[in-house]
Amino acid sequence: MAWTSDLDTGIETIDQQHRKIVDYINALDVATRKMDSAAVGRVLDGLEEYCHTQFAFEEALQVKVGYKHAKSHKMVHDVFARRMAKYRERHKAGEDIADHLHEALNSWLLLHIKREDKNFVPDVKRSMGEMVKDDSGEDWLSRSVAGFFGKSR
Ligand SMILES: [Fe+2]
Known part of the structure; x- marks a missing residue:
């Protein structure tokens, strides 16, 4: 699966973060083909981290x-984070949840990123000009990215 431009929000920082979901879907495909349960576990661990950082970043940006x-x-x-936590529990209990997880990630891309995330972009873009003017805009964004994801990302 590849990233398609209809998934772009137009805010590069956020698009970069969203592309990770496509990486997870692809990693999950490989893991499923190889019947590699440990690799499915690694995707789930990655998703847990992702929910903490990417969601917190978006939420902070929206409040800002x-x-x-x-x-x-x-x-x-x-709700999505709780759903991921449930998959993690079921996976740990030995259940094969790969197909369900795949489905959940796909619909997340299509429904959440394409629709709900795109909805807040105009507000961000509008505010961006003001934030830059008062000297906290780009700085705030890059500082926050560094804070949430670490400098190297
Ligand atoms: Fe979101």
């Missing part, structure tokens, strides 16, 4: 720019 659906967006993130 005053996005009016920030609260419900966070709720959607929380």
